[in-house]
Amino acid sequence: MKALEDGRVRPEGIDLVFLNYRVEETFFRQLCFQEFDVSELSLSSYVLTLNQDDPPFIAVPVFPSRFFRHQSMYINKNSGIEKPSDLRSKRIGIPEYQMTAAVWQRGIMEEDFGVPVTEVEFFTGAIEPSLTERKAKVSHSLPPGVKVHAINPGKNLSQMLEDGEIDAIFSASKPSSVDRCQNCTYLFPDFKLVEADYYKRTKIFPIMHVVAIKRSVYEANPWIARTLQKAFGEALKVGYEALRARSALRYMLPWLEEHVRETETLMGDVDFWKDGFQENKHVIDKFLEYSHKQGLAKRRFQAHELFAPNTLESFVL
Incomplete structure (x- = not known):
């Protein structure tokens, strides 16, 4: 998110106004009042909106929060x-x-x-x-x-x-x-x-949040889903660069290099934090299985139903 907030990455054709709120406030304002054209959303809350006859949002396969629980x-x-x-x-x-x-x-x-x-x-x-x-x-x-x-x-x-x-x-x-x-x-x-x-x-790194677009905005401008996906991909690269910088510590962890090395050994040395639909389909499928079984999703949604169709295919940035 940081490179989008400070302008190092700018989505093509979009004048992005970045509002940095705590997620609890963002979720409340978006889910209750639909205040934002694009926002981070709880994965579970987003899936619940799909129960509605006219779902208000559509997601892109970008996952700004993940956490082993x-x-x-x-x-x-x-x-x-x-x-x-x-x-x-x-x-x-x-x-x-x-x-x-x-x-x-x-x-x-x-x-x-x-x-x-x-x-x-x-x-x-x-x-x-x-x-x-x-x-x-x-x-x-x-x-x-x-x-x-x-x-x-x-x-x-x-x-x-x-x-x-x-x-x-x-x-x-x-x-x-x-x-x-x-x-x-x-x-x-x-x-x-x-x-x-x-x-x-x-091979599951649990997804907590997705990036969702107000459906009315997406339907009027379908191209923004792919453009935002591309911009988030570029911002993710910037995040990796900061994590792997070695001339000075970018984060207040004295053994940051060892933390990164250990993570890469377990999860992959290129992109252990992956965005994209195909790369995360098995994670989304598992969550949707749990959501339905626990009585939240009204039916067993398929992973592709969560995302804008033009974001399902991966591409190289």
Whole structure:
């Protein structure tokens, strides 16, 4: 995103006005009011908009946020959880049922560890007392057997985990109780090894966000989808250059070179952060499988249905 924000990359034929908001504000304003011609969107929320008779957005296969999510599952050790399968019959806090991270986490827990969504109880609400409750910005239903409860006003999931009122939290951010409470910790203490093994087995680097165009804007100017895709590809190259610069550290990590080398050894030394449809079809397919099975997508969408048709083929920049 940075090269598009500072103008080093300019999409051809588009006068881009870059508004840099936190994603929570961007998602709220776009999903509720459709304020922007183009925006970053939660993958899960975007898929939910496809349930509508007249979907308001269409995406390009550009993925500005990706994250292995085993490391974002937390437990209270006093709940008797020694291995992932022990989550059966437990109480799990999540900011909101439809959030992308939780869709991935629930899918992985069921597929890899035998914990179906119907065998746990979910509690939704704010992670911290300083945060407001996250309400679903796009309506959705729940499948039979899935139990979801809103926590009481004044409560927050982080404190509830520390107090033993819930047994685990699936989230995107780390609850503060994990840093202050000796009983609150990671479900996977060795999450780096677990996530590396997950990638080796599946070749999935989970996608969190997509770039979406307001459908009315796209239909009036179909060419902008391909032009934006090209511009994001150029900006991604700039991002790689900064990551691999060695004359001075571009990021505040003293062993940045070793981090990059380790990542390239596992995921590929050219483009471990890949955009493009064909390169990511298997990742999108898996997410759509989870979304439908968890009662969010109204049908099992096919990966190509998410994206502008003129962005499905890869091209060399």
